[in-house]
Every structure is written in C-alpha cells, then in structure tokens.
Amino acid sequence: MAGTVTVFVPRETAALSLGADEVAAGIVATGIARRLDIDLKRNGSWGMSWLEPLVEVVVGGERLAYGPVAADDVASLFDAGFLSGGDHPLKLGPTFAIPYLRNQDRWTFRRCGLIEPLSVAEYRANGGFDGFEKALHLGAGGILQEVKDSGLRGRGGAGFPTGIKWQTVADAPADQKYIACNADEGDSGTFSDRMLMEGDPFTLIEGMLIAAVAVGASKGYVYLRSEYPLARSVFSKALSAARESGWLGSNINGAGFDFDIDLHLGAGSYVCGEETAMLESLEGKAGLIRYKPPLPAIEGLFGKPTAVNNVITLASVPEILARGSAVYAALGKGRSKGTLAFQLAGNIRRGGLVEKAFGFTLRELIEDWGGGTFSGREIRAVQVGGPLGSYFPAELLDTPLDYEAFVQAGGMIGHGGVVVFDDRVDMAEQARFAMEFCAIESCGKCTPCRIGSVRGVEVIDRIIANEDRAANLALLEDLCDTMVDGSLCAMGGMTPFPVRSAVKYFPTDFEKPFETDFADGSAVQPKAGVSQ
C-alpha cells in the first residue's frame, strides 16, 4: 500500500446507532498504530441501512464496500488488507455494483453517500448549484414552466403539483413572500427527509433558492422535528457554510438576489406536519390547524404568500433544472412522474431507502429490495403512507407504486414510507392503535376528530372484548363516516383508512374469542392468529 488511502464511514443516524463512530475511531487508531496513512471521510448514508455501518475504501479510483462493520471487525479488516481491497467475509465489492443501489434511479439522492455533506467544494464538483445557476438564467417564468413540465408533485403526502403551487405564490401580489420547508417527517417508517438533510444538505438549500427565485421570496424557513438532532446539527452547519461561501445571504452569486434560511425546531406534535399547523407553530403559536381557504400560497406565514413544500419535493428541483424537465418527466408512470425515495421499515430484512421511478410494484420493493420479512415469516400486512395509510393484505402486493394506482386500491403513497408486518400481527390491535394515535395527536379543533377518535378506541375495545360485536362494528362504520365527512383536516379525515382496511381485509382478527386466563378473571387480549 502506497500513499494516502481514503476511507469513508457514514455519519448518519442509523449508522451511528449501529456504532459508526466507534468503527471510525477504530480505523483511525489502528491506522496510526500500524503507521498507515488514512484520510477518513464521514459521508452520509447510501441508504442501505441493513449494511450499516458501511465502510468504503477507495482503491484504484473505485469505492469498495465492507459491511456491516462492527468495531470488533476493524483489526481483522486491517489484517485482511482492506485498505488495498483485501478479501474479508464482510467485503461486498464495488459500492455501485451492490444490486440494492445499482437497481435504483438515484435522482434526488444521487449525491447522498457520495460526498462529504458539509463540503461546498465537493458539492460543486458533483454538479451542486448547477440547477440554481440555470434557474437564474431562466428567470421566474422559465423555472415555473420547467417545474410544471417535469410533473413534480409534492412528496410530503398530498401529491399536489409543485409547479401550480409555486405559480399561485408567484401570482399573489405581496411585499414579502416565504418558502417554508416541511421537515417535520412524522409519518411512521419514514426517514428520507432526515437522510437527505444529514447526507446532502446543500441540495435542500439549493432547492429552496430555486423556489425563492421562482416565487419572488427573500426568506425561507425549515421546520425540523426535534427528534432529529444530527439533521439539526448538519443542516445548521450547512447554512453557515452556504452563507460563508456566498450561496445564501445578500447578492447571492453576484446575481443581485437575496435569500436566507432560518431553521426552526418542532416540539414533537404529529399534526404540526400539516402545513397550516406548521405555519401556526412557526409563528410561535400552538399547532392548531387553520381553516382553508385562504390557502397558504395566498395567505400563509405571517399572512404572506408562502410556498410550503416537503424536503424531498424541494431537493428534487435542482436536478430537474440542471438536467431539464423532460428527463425527469420521462421517468415514472402516468401522472406519477419522476422518482420517489421509498423507505423500507418494520419487519423487513433489508431496511433502507430505495429511490426509484414510479411504476414498479410494492411486491418488487418489498421482496427484491427488502428481501421479505426480517423474521422470515409470511408477510401479512403492509402499511404505506404513514399512520393514516391503509393496511394492505398480501393479495395487494402487486399494486403498482404510483399515486393513482394506490388511490384506486384504497391506499395512498404519501411520503413513501413502507412498514411491513408478518403473520403474527394482530390487526384489531393495529386498528385500535390508529384510533389511539389520532386521539393522542388530534389538535382538538374539530369534534369528529377530537371526540370521534376517543370514541373509536372505546368501540374497538368493545369489539375486541366481544361485546355485542355486530352492533359495535356497525357503530365503528358510522363513526368512520362521520370522521371522513366532518373532520377539518386529514388527521381525522384519514384515520378511518387504516381502521377500515383492517376490518375489511382482516375480519378474523375482529372475531376472535376474548380470553380470560387469570384466576382473578382479569382479561388478556386474544392471541394473534387465533380464530373462532
């Protein structure tokens, strides 16, 4: 081995929770002890969470991967000569040849894992700010046309066309407009916003810059969930680095354009991810939903026109500008254009992030990428789209992953989170959980959600306890109708989706005998899989 060898160890929440810092420290210490010259870089994650900590070494200009590496493996990696690509049981070969990564369509995440997240120079060298420069050249009208032509839809959940939202903000007359980035990422099984902010934060900054030029905003806010301390730290540093290098602040890039971004932390409320509650919270008020209209695009933050967009929506834009809307629009299926960063979680063998053009099936995602359940048992249910998404049974696994196909099947893609359950799951308990979640997280502004969800838990409890089941199932249906029709926002309006899908596809779980096992007659819940 001659010269300095570059080694990558991710600094990303999942990798850190699996010991990435200890692995990095071990590599540095062993390198010093063995008098080897190592340049240790801390990248973001490629999203192959099941392989974390994934250590890469650059050999002959190529990145070779080893993983998952524990601190205890470090000595044996050195003994095997991993710095020159030596064989080791943990050797995975060239990073880009790992099928999980190779078979993706990396667009928004193309730099995540590749570069040091806080290096403006590396970001630039890998196409960073090309999209913004193109945007400055195109001007507001040209950007709006490109974003509309790309077919990009909001990745936060509702899938609303981004170009149309931006046009509305652009057309609203006002002395002040805002870009408000929604990084609350409250959906179960989702982590793409976090991974992007930890692994390639300048892409989000660049997306917000482009949005600002498009709509005429001079100020941006990022609303980040407080449970993401690393994303907070990385993104704060990225903001400082962008300011220091002239990509944020006054007269950006000498173009006579001013824009800056403030980072705000949420306080753990799911409903503050809803755009109007988020705006209330940003204004320092309690996170209650606002009545619509007026739309935030017309009267948003501090009463001014505001483009509220999810992290991934904004972070997809720089590449759309850089490569052209037609390239993006050519990916995907029907009205679901481009790519989505799906997130595999729950009972899954190969959990992680898969960015792929819309149109492949849920089965391909779970089986080809995810490798089936972690337990090795049968898949029984899959929840896509967060806690308000329907539970799909195994029979619906061939549903194509696109917005329309999912709606047709009674579900929603949402933010692309996929949570897998095996055949031991009790779906009556999951239905109860959905109602209980709504009861806990409800902002309380409207009755169908505030009271309905509490009554929903009680009704499901009675069904589970086999108290007048037929009547209580009918009551649950009525209650769901009331919540769908009468709730002010999707929190109460969509909680019936997981509840109803559980009743529809897994009726036997609502028909189980109620067990009273204890000598004192106190009750326990029926065991999963037990049927009458």
Ligand SMILES: Cc1cc2nc3c(=O)[nH]c(=O)nc-3n(C[C@H](O)[C@H](O)[C@H](O)COP(=O)(O)O)c2cc1C
């Ligand atoms: C209860 C609830 C929670 C939500 N949570 C989030 C969230 O955590 N992140 C997000 O981007 N959108 C969330 N949304 C959707 C937002 O209201 C909004 O549609 C989105 O931020 C718009 O950005 P987009 O057009 O880029 O998707 C939530 C919606 C509801 C009803």
Ligand code: SF4
């Ligand atoms: S549906 Fe629930 S969260 Fe939404 S406004 Fe009504 S009470 Fe608040």
